[in-house]
Amino acid sequence: MYNTHDILETIKMIEEEHLDIRTVTMGISLIDCIDSDIDKACEKVYKKITTYAADLVPVCQKIESKYGIPIINKRIAVTPIAMLASACQDSNVVKFALALEKAAVAVGVNFIGGYSALVGKGFSAGDYALIESIPEALSVTEHVCASVNIGSTKAGINMDAVKLMGKIVKQAAERTAARNCIGAAKLVVFCNAPEDNPFMAGAFHGVGEPDCVINVGVSGPGVVRAALEKADDTMDLSGVAELIKRTAFKITRVGQLVAREAANALGVPFGIVDLSLAPTPAVGDSVAHILEEMGLEQCGACGTTAALAMLNDAVKKGGVMASSHVGGLSGAFIPVTEDAGMIDAARAGTLTIEKLEAMTAVCSVGLDMINIPGDTPPEVISAIIADEAAIGMINSKTTAVRVIPAIGKNVGDELEFGGLLGSGPVMKVNTASPLKFITRAGRIPAPIQSLKN
Amino acid sequence: MKAVITVVGKDSVGILAKVSNGCAEYNVNVLEVSQSVLSEMFCMIMICDISAISCDFVDFANDMKKLGENMGMSVHVMHEDIFNSMHSI
Numbered sequence: 001m002y003n004t005h006d007i008l009e010t011i012k013m014i015e016e017e018h019l020d021i022r023t024v025t026m027g028i029s030l031i032d033c034i035d036s037d038i039d040k041a042c043e044k045v046y047k048k049i050t051t052y053a054a055d056l057v058p059v060c061q062k063i064e065s066k067y068g069i070p071i072i073n074k075r076i077a078v079t080p081i082a083m084l085a086s087a088c089q090d091s092n093v094v095k096f097a098l099a100l101e102k103a104a105v106a107v108g109v110n111f112i113g114g115y116s117a118l119v120g121k122g123f124s125a126g127d128y129a130l131i132e133s134i135p136e137a138l139s140v141t142e143h144v145c146a147s148v149n150i151g152s153t154k155a156g157i158n159m160d161a162v163k164l165m166g167k168i169v170k171q172a173a174e175r176t177a178a179r180n181c182i183g184a185a186k187l188v189v190f191c192n193a194p195e196d197n198p199f200m201a202g203a204f205h206g207v208g209e210p211d212c213v214i215n216v217g218v219s220g221p222g223v224v225r226a227a228l229e230k231a232d233d234t235m236d237l238s239g240v241a242e243l244i245k246r247t248a249f250k251i252t253r254v255g256q257l258v259a260r261e262a263a264n265a266l267g268v269p270f271g272i273v274d275l276s277l278a279p280t281p282a283v284g285d286s287v288a289h290i291l292e293e294m295g296l297e298q299c300g301a302c303g304t305t306a307a308l309a310m311l312n313d314a315v316k317k318g319g320v321m322a323s324s325h326v327g328g329l330s331g332a333f334i335p336v337t338e339d340a341g342m343i344d345a346a347r348a349g350t351l352t353i354e355k356l357e358a359m360t361a362v363c364s365v366g367l368d369m370i371n372i373p374g375d376t377p378p379e380v381i382s383a384i385i386a387d388e389a390a391i392g393m394i395n396s397k398t399t400a401v402r403v404i405p406a407i408g409k410n411v412g413d414e415l416e417f418g419g420l421l422g423s424g425p426v427m428k429v430n431t432a433s434p435l436k437f438i439t440r441a442g443r444i445p446a447p448i449q450s451l452k453n
Numbered sequence: 454m455k456a457v458i459t460v461v462g463k464d465s466v467g468i469l470a471k472v473s474n475g476c477a478e479y480n481v482n483v484l485e486v487s488q489s490v491l492s493e494m495f496c497m498i499m500i501c502d503i504s505a506i507s508c509d510f511v512d513f514a515n516d517m518k519k520l521g522e523n524m525g526m527s528v529h530v531m532h533e534d535i536f537n538s539m540h541s542i
Binding site: 002003004006007008009010011062065066067068069250253254256257321 | 459510542
């Protein structure tokens with residue numbers, strides 16, 4: 001019935017290879033908290049979150065003990081706050097961020113996401129106020145994460161928003177310069193943002209979602225690397241892909257088990273499992289090391305994009321059969337400062353922003369957790385966002401930018417965030433000016449790929 | 454409902470007795486035991502029935518973990534569902 005090998009393999013995965021559930025994220029709709037009086041709205045927000053998520057952390061802790069698997073983060077994602085801000089006459093929308101922070105602390109979660117605006121085609125009332133308030137909101141809170149969706153395959157790219165976000169990202173870093181510019185590490189600019197993403201900083205609860213839902217993000221790059229390490233060096237790539245698929249299946253099954261259990265215990269519908277390989281700065285938990293195990297001297301070498309494309313595809317193929325509902329970002333993440341192998345490659349100069357951009361075309365998300373020089377002009381940040389959004393728009397995939405302008409620092413200096421956010425060197429950015437292009441603003445029309453009907 | 458208890462560490466006198474005693478205290482019935490000793494390394498896997506357990510499963514798991522720590526062994530108690538999920542379709 002039980003195979004000794006299977007039992008020991010599971011324990012080894014958890015104990016030595018960092019198999020864990022990265023996050024159990026509760027999505028909560030705040031649509032019914034809308035009020036023209038911002039103080040009343042904030043009160044409703046606090047009350048709803050603390051009621052719905054009261055048991056989230058204890059339930060997760062119980063599941064951790066039952067199955068012996070760590071759940072690293074417990075998080076909450078809420079309706080994009082810009083929608084609530086639209087109804088308020090008071091323009092001091094930071095009050096919402098403070099209400100979210102208070103609720104997050106009260107229920108003991110690690111992060112709360114949804115200080116967000118969706119402006120893919122244009123701005124509605126509340127969007128400007130919210131976006132302009134992001135730097136302040138991120139500087140006066142610890143747990144709140146912000147995101148802005150500036151485009152989609154269906155709508156094209158809102159270049160007015162792209163132009164604005166270059167400035168906002170820089171301000172978010174400036175306002176938290178004394179804390180290693182952490183504000184910018186909690187702000188993501190998306191194209192094709194998913195509405196059920198459990199991962200931060202980009203999680204928000206989409207308008208098409210139920211009132212409350214449980215989404216789970218799995219982890220496990222260390223398990224994939226260990227499986228490849230045990231394999232014969234002469235194994236061809238079909239064999240490697242097969243091995244990754246099998247491993248991804250096992251990882252995702254644990255995610256599915258935890259998601260169902262958490263949903264049942266909380267009396268909330270199960271939403272999705274996000275099939276992502278999410279690294280941590282811990283040694284042995286790196287996506288870059290998987291690519292290196294596949295045969296590259298260092299992540300960033302020629303061949304990295306191909307290896308990553310295969311890894312990403314195999315993870316999805318293995319994972320999709322293991323879960324009844326798959327969603328979110330689902331793919332391999334390449335956040336530089338959160339991945340020990342990427343940090344080393346960036347320090348060595350093997351991994352550059354240009355190579356990372358190519359890699360984002362074939363994997364989940366985008367330019368993630370990249371430290372850039374503090375004097376990078378806002379229009380260059382906007383242009384980085386525009387490039388990533390274009391890759392997402394044309395390829396009908398999610399792309400995102402989370403760059404951290406390291407205020408007062410230059411190429412080669414280091415920024416240390418600590419915890420899951422890690423640390424890393426400031427990377428070189430091409431500073432030839434895109435000012436005229438960005439200043440044109442307006443909209444990049446939706447591509448021909450959008451006309452599928 | 455079943456649980457899988459694994460005990461790994463340096464071999465010494467009375468490991469099996471102490472773990473079984475711990476199970477009996479909580480009315481956990483031992484169904485199967487498989488153990489091996491290789492170069493003084495003791496490795497045991499126990500399959501137990503926890504249907505009639507006298508406390509919360511989580512408390513049992515934590516107590517057994519502490520028992521392991523006292524013996525200088527690594528003891529894991531995990532619900533069978535995690536193995537079923539991972540290793541069968």
